[in-house]
């Protein structure tokens with residue numbers, strides 16, 4: 001028997017309505033005790049009733065009560081949602097009255113935890129709910145929705161199926177060694193399957209890395225010589241005066257950051273100090289930082305001043321960024337251009353000319369990297385566990401190659417198996433669950 005928990009499910013603060021949610025065996029009875037209107041205990045599941053909430057004789061609010069009876073609810077328990085007026089005081093008073101009548105305040109994430117423990121969702125779906133709530137762009141939202149629709153579970157299930165078959169074959173050999181030559185069998189049958197599986201995991205992990213970039217934002221640096229218009233470009237893209245623009249070369253000394261949402265992805269933009277050979281100590285540090293940033297960025301926007309001839313630093317930057325995902329901008333087109341470069345975008349950040357072309361190019365470039373099939377992981381915990389699973393698998397393959405006893409191979413394969421089960425939550429410790437669900441908000 002589960003005790004009945006309650007929490008305010010909507011954000012704290014004044015709004016037009018608030019929702020208070022209960023889950024547990026007694027939820028309908030508890031609400032019915034403080035509700036005047038229809039008898040809620042006689043109501044069918046998935047119905048809404050109008051009435052008033054009282055704390056003994058004191059009228060608290062006019063409400064709508066929705067009933068979802070077990071098992072057809074989010075937690076698979078009896079769930080009641082009270083839609084009341086969205087005042088902080090009135091909402092808290094109703095919550096307090098529910099507690100006085102037998103409910104208890106829920107811990108963060110406790111509703112979702114119950115949904116998981118009652119088998120309504122697996123752990124990957126519970127985590128997808130959290131990712132959905134914290135999604136900052138369309139891509140992250142899509143990924144979370146895919147995971148909620150079991151894309152992660154399916155992917156792990158596929159891996160599990162291959163693995164369990166191989167473990168099964170090995171176990172038969174350990175139990176009945178007379179049936180087969182163990183070594184030949186593992187080398188010829190099991191090993192190729194394990195190698196396939198290892199490369200499948202590699203592919204998933206590689207794509208997962210990209211998915212992380214897409215959901216958290218693409219690290220994008222704007223680099224170029226001093227005074228070419230880097231800060232002007234940042235301001236133009238962000239549509240605000242974020243960085244100081246001046247005709248004094250070396251204006252930007254430290255990195256200026258901004259976030260740009262474009263075509264469903266987020267760019268984390270970094271405006272840097274202009275790069276030149278300099279004796280100024282402070283500026284030299286900025287230049288070093290800019291060079292370092294080129295290395296660690298996923299996308300580089302290289303700005304050149306089209307009104308002057310290309311110089312040594314420009315050429316150095318062109319070669320430094322050659323193998324990166326990059327966009328070359330020839331700026332100050334309004335002053336007349338001195339050179340041209342294939343595939344470069346001609347712009348004038350002063351008049352915003354060329355901005356639309358730049359935006360299209362950013363969308364095109366980042367979409368090229370887009371993840372069309374669903375075979376990747378989006379959640380950091382899952383990625384770490386899959387990495388561990390792959391390490392164990394590779395250990396097993398290595399053991400086969402150096403003809404270790406078959407039970408040694410099996411130990412590593414079972415470790416791999418366990419990591420896969422941890423992803424979906426089929427094996428999990430109470431501690432991990434507590435830690436995971438405590439990251440949810442109250443009422444979720």
Ligand SMILES: Nc1nc2c(ncn2[C@@H]2O[C@H](COP(=O)(O)OP(=O)(O)OP(=O)(O)O)[C@@H](O)[C@H]2O)c(=O)[nH]1
Pocket residue numbers: 224225226227228229230231232233244245246247248249250251252253272273274275331332333334335347348349350351
């Ligand atoms: N004519 C013209 N001037 C521009 C254009 N874009 C920027 N400028 C001017 O160029 C100067 C330098 O612009 P910034 O955006 O500060 O250049 P920066 O690359 O950030 O320079 P540092 O921070 O010093 O490295 C300013 O006076 C801008 O007004 C353009 O498209 N056309």
Ligand SMILES: [Mg+2]
Pocket residue numbers: 230231232243244245251252271272274
């Ligand atoms: Mg600048």
